[in-house]
Amino acid sequence: MGRAALDEEAGLRHVLEHVRFGALAVTDGQHERVKRAVAAVTGFRPDQVVFQPNTTQALTHAVFGVTGDIALSLGEFPALPFAVQRASEVLKVGAPRWIGTDHGRVTPGNLRDQLDSRVAAVAVSLVDYRTGYLADLDGIRQVIGDRLLIVDAMQGFGVVDAPLHLADVVAAGGQKWVRAGWGTGFLALSDRALDRLTPVWSGWTGTDSPTQPMDEVLPPARGASAFQLTNGDPVAQARLAAALEQLADLGVDLVQEKVASTVSRIIDLADEHGIPIASPRAEDERAGIVVLDPGADRLTALTAALHNHGISATTRDGRVRLSPHASTSEETLEMLASALVSFATTSPL
Template sequence: MTNVEEFAHGFGEEPGYLDYGRVGPVSRAVRAELAGQYDILGKARFGTVERMHAEDARVRSAVSALTGFPDEQIAFQPNATSGLMHAAFGLTGGEILLSLAEFPSVTYAAVRAAQAMHVVTPTWLDTDGGPVTPAHIREQVTGSTSAVMVSLVDSRTGYLADIDGIRQVIGDRLLIVDAIQGFGVVDAPYEVADVVVSGGQKWTRAGWGTGFLALSERAIDHLTPVFSGWSGTGAATQTWDEVIEPAHGAKAFTVSNPDPIAQARLAAALEEVAAVGVAAISDAVSDRAERVIDLADEFAIPVSSSRNTAERAGIVVLEPRPEQLTALSASLFNHGVTASVRPTTVRVSVHAGTTEDTLEMLRAAFVSYASAV
């Protein structure tokens, strides 16, 4: 067990980085894992390449520790979108209730599944321009609704969804959660979901090419593994001269052997998170988000994301007047602050390793902005 301070030592990025919602620079532990794994692959000493495939069990165990899903109900994925596609294409009927404002990985999975399979229908949730809430879903769920898809944290607004509340209002319908904007920094009740997907390139800082799909028993019973390759069978070893049925489990939702080095990167990142605990990381992230909000208030920069700690994770959204957005983005750029500038907002993403130097750089940028406007 480590503490947050020791965890923060694993952040190697330069001061000024506030864009974890886009990509998290890989941690020192992940870089060390990557170097070690490539050294093994580069030398290919007798027996070592075969042993690299043990990373599959390792990464599934690491995901299990953070989600509560059993190892055998987890499949490694190259990204969150692949997991969402598996889930959406696997639905066998009814309507999928979701917001059109969700990140495109979610909406495209639902629509492409409907277009290709002709067995499900996306139904767009009306949120009156606000976040996805249990109340909105309660009002619009129908007897034809078979599944609900939602982001744990909205990528544009930073809103943290109440997935426990959503579960309570949808009953035994499938709940599909895209957790990528909160996984590793939000202490969420993942056990209430039927499908949890995430990528490792953001808050867990494992780099691109990493992700997972976790399925409840109900999801395994109700989803059809449409994209199931030779690696997704129930056979203990590779089979020749026959094509056998997919396994009854998460393994079925794979198409080929995974990249063991990518699995090792994700496992190393998640093991580091588990060592300190998601709750402790979440508290540290919340503290730094509060610091950013206080700075924005000090310089009269409007904050459009939620100020309620129960409704936010690591994202703070700034929304200056339209004619002042250019000045704010220029000031951030001139002071070496990395954030996501959108057409009407600036998204600032903090992490447990965000340093005082970085916050001071943000303050300096705000000083210049305030002077300019």
């Protein structure tokens, strides 16, 4: 977690450990605070935002509410395909429309010819978790017309200054780029989404009642608040709010600039040592993920070199993923350079 989230958690835990009459007003106010913080960095209004414990639950709320088919790639992070398939099996008001991609990339061009009148929504990742490809939300919006655009922003939220306001549904967690820790996330819904989505998962806190409902089951609220099951963890809400307030103060554009510079240096290091890059090189097609493709026969050597030099990396599908943050230091880059030297000078078996 980042320092802002850690400090916020420590402060609230102190309040909870020494609680006195009236002290819980601090925790009670975190729900509205986190909605304002999300709104400030997404372009949505606070009333269009509802806190969620993770991206998957947020996406499930959204796709279960769609009437009609949802077009998406089967190669998306599992949270999306699973939610769409489960909704289809249970509700039977639509089906997943598995679309072809351009080498794993969902682009406006390959979407255009795969949509028909039965497709009510298109779901896509802001940044593909395997390739690091940054989706062209502007182009996709133009191609899909007034269909709902559902965006899993997890792999890019907080690190790329994307036009999220073009989406109808944005879901993300705070544990990755914004470093707010686990149990933090949100769902943002446009007015069009609120008009068309049915709040299937709507619990007792998702009503318009200002107090706890008693002895009656009220209808869902008329806004984003309908898409919740119960009260959120106020400490988690505070962590996410603090992290996003810091991000808003700094500016997502400045974070993107810093990360883009570091990504370019990592790409240069990989080129210097002859390691193929599987992620985009162009800045307008990438965010903060660099994917190295050393080949099956050299994968173990690369992961061992990174581990031995203290570099944390993710290995998926025979490739190695590096994700630098804005805070990634010169010392860390020197450690990475040493790891790649070690890899390059290790003879293949």
